[in-house]
Amino acid sequence: MLKLIVKLAMFIPLLAVMMYVSYRVDPSGLFWGAGFERQASEYMLAGEYISGYERLDGRALNEAYAKNVESRPQILINGSSRSMLIDSSFAEGKTLYNAGNVGADVYDFFTSYYIFSREGKEPEIFVMGIDPWIFNDGSENIDKRSDKELYFQFIGEELGFENQQYEKDNPYEKYLALIDPSYFQGSVAYYFKDKSAEVSPQPVPKDEIYNQSEIIKCPDGSIIYDVYFRTRDQQVADWDALTAANMPLMRLVDFEQLSADYTRQFEKFIEYLQNKGISIIFYLPPYHPYIIEAALADYDTYHSLFDVELYLKDMADKYDIPIYGSYNPYAVNLTNTDFMDGLHLRQDSIRKILPVIGEESNNLEENNI
Numbered sequence: 604m605l606k607l608i609v610k611l612a613m614f615i616p617l618l619a620v621m622m623y624v625s626y627r628v629d630p631s632g633l634f635w636g637a638g639f640e641r642q643a644s645e646y647m648l649a650g651e652y653i654s655g656y657e658r659l660d661g662r663a664l665n666e667a668y669a670k671n672v673e674s675r676p677q678i679l680i681n682g683s684s685r686s687m688l689i690d691s692s693f694a695e696g697k698t699l700y701n702a703g704n705v706g707a708d709v710y711d712f713f714t715s716y717y718i719f720s721r722e723g724k725e726p727e728i729f730v731m732g733i734d735p736w737i738f739n740d741g742s743e744n745i746d747k748r749s750d751k752e753l754y755f756q757f758i759g760e761e762l763g764f765e766n767q768q769y770e771k772d773n774p775y776e777k778y779l780a781l782i783d784p785s786y787f788q789g790s791v792a793y794y795f796k797d798k799s800a801e802v803s804p805q806p807v808p809k810d811e812i813y814n815q816s817e818i819i820k821c822p823d824g825s826i827i828y829d830v831y832f833r834t835r836d837q838q839v840a841d842w843d844a845l846t847a848a849n850m851p852l853m854r855l856v857d858f859e860q861l862s863a864d865y866t867r868q869f870e871k872f873i874e875y876l877q878n879k880g881i882s883i884i885f886y887l888p889p890y891h892p893y894i895i896e897a898a899l900a901d902y903d904t905y906h907s908l909f910d911v912e913l914y915l916k917d918m919a920d921k922y923d924i925p926i927y928g929s930y931n932p933y934a935v936n937l938t939n940t941d942f943m944d945g946l947h948l949r950q951d952s953i954r955k956i957l958p959v960i961g962e963e964s965n966n967l968e969e970n971n972i
Contacts, residue, residue: 643804644668647822652812655804656820662711662748665702666718668824675724676700678960680824681715682732683707685888688950689730690825695959697727701824706746709737709865710754713872717757728882728960735911735930736854738869740862744854762871828943837940841893844945848897853946855898858907861914873922885919886957887912887928891945892938895931928956 640660644667646653656664677697680689687703702715716729736744745751758764804820812819812827819827827833847853876883890898898905912930919926929935932942941952 639803640664641667641671643820644671646804646806647820647824648672650822651806652809652822652827653804653820654807654815654817656818656826659804659820660748661704662714662750664820665704665715665824668700669702669718669722669724672700672724674698675719676726678728678730679716679719679726680730680732681707681712682886682888683711683734684826685734685946685948686730686732686886687824687826688828688948688953689732689886689957690821690950691823693954693957693959697960699823699960701826703732703824704746704748706748707734708744708746708749710745710749710751712737713757713868714750714753716876717753717761720761725879725881728884729876730884730886730960732886732888733911733915734854734888735908736858738861738865738911738914739854739858739907740865741854741857743857758868762868762875764868764871828947832943833949840943841891841939844891844893844939844942847945848891848893852894852898852905852908855905855908858905860907861910866914870918873918873924877922883922883924884960885915885924885926887915887926887930888946889928889932889935889937889941889948889956890930891942892932894945895933927958 639655640663643653643655643659643664647668648671676699678694678699680686680699680701680703682703684703684705684707687701687705689699689701689703691699693699700719702719704711704715707715712731712733719725807815807819812821813833814830815827816831817829821827873883889895898908902909908930916926918924932938935956937948937952937955941948941955943949
């Protein structure tokens with residue numbers, strides 16, 4: 604018996620060291636998020652602007668940020684790159700995080716909220732950047748980078764939708780890695796690995812963030828587009844929009860009607876959030892005039908684009924939700940000069956249609972459509 608106690612006394616400190624190293628280094632991102640994305644989130648949490656965003660997994664970055672931020676963002680934004688210019692200047696007296704993703708699809712629409720809520724960091728106000736394609740159930744509208752499993756987990760566990768594509772995980776299973784010798788060995792190897800040749804995110808001095816040749820990720824999750832894209836001649840931006848208008852419109856082809864499944868999930872999501880006391884705001888990012896004119900000219904093909912907006916207005920009325928913007932730029936008094944291409948508004952133009960979110964979200968009702 605004494606020998607056993609001695610052996611245990613010798614083993615327990617070694618086990619504790621192994622668990623600590625595995626937990627802190629965490630090469631697979633089980634506890635802190637993936638490697639470079641975790642590093643990027645640490646820079647952001649320290650108030651740094653970072654380069655290298657386009658070489659990172661934006662979804663993993665948001666997840667790492669949600670894991671590591673100490674307190675919840677009071678305002679949370681979701682949506683695609685069309686909503687990712689909404690930054691902290693749109694908040695008044697509140698913290699804001701933009702959890703949008705480039706190419707965001709319907710899975711991202713739900714999971715960008717869930718990655719924060721499952722960490723106990725639910726926002727006070729949730730600004731939904733709603734692209735029309737999130738109601739299109741064609742498989743070509745799903746981005747390969749989105750997290751299908753997490754989506755099914757959310758709609759199953761939180762919204763109560765039965766599905767056959769998700770099996771509930773054991774939330775404690777990941778902690779078995781802490782006593783796994785192979786994970787410890789991998790942690791040690793990763794810690795001492797020469798990472799000098801790897802392209803990692805780097806901080807950018809604040810006085811240089813608007814002069815970069817690549818997208819900059821901001822501490823609040825929003826982005827700043829590269830200097831060329833932001834400042835190029837309007838004729839070039841319009842040419843891009845015209846080119847896009849003469850091609851099948853992004854994720855809007857074969858969109859005969861709004862998905863019954865996605866609309867049910869959307870409405871259940873609204874009720875779920877409101878039952879938690881979370882205020883909701885709808886933001887509809889407009890399209891360039893050339894895009895909307897092409898959609899109107901081929902209404903039989905693109906009628907669902909307009910049907911989505913009518914549906915969202917009905918939902919805004921039903922659930923008493925402020926709604927801002929419109930897919931039709933003419934409806935919100937925008938022109939071609941408000942756009943950087945066919946899909947993306949300039950930040951100053953977003954301010955024309957989305958006012959500052961103040962101390963009380965209901966002060967927005969004066970300006971909504």
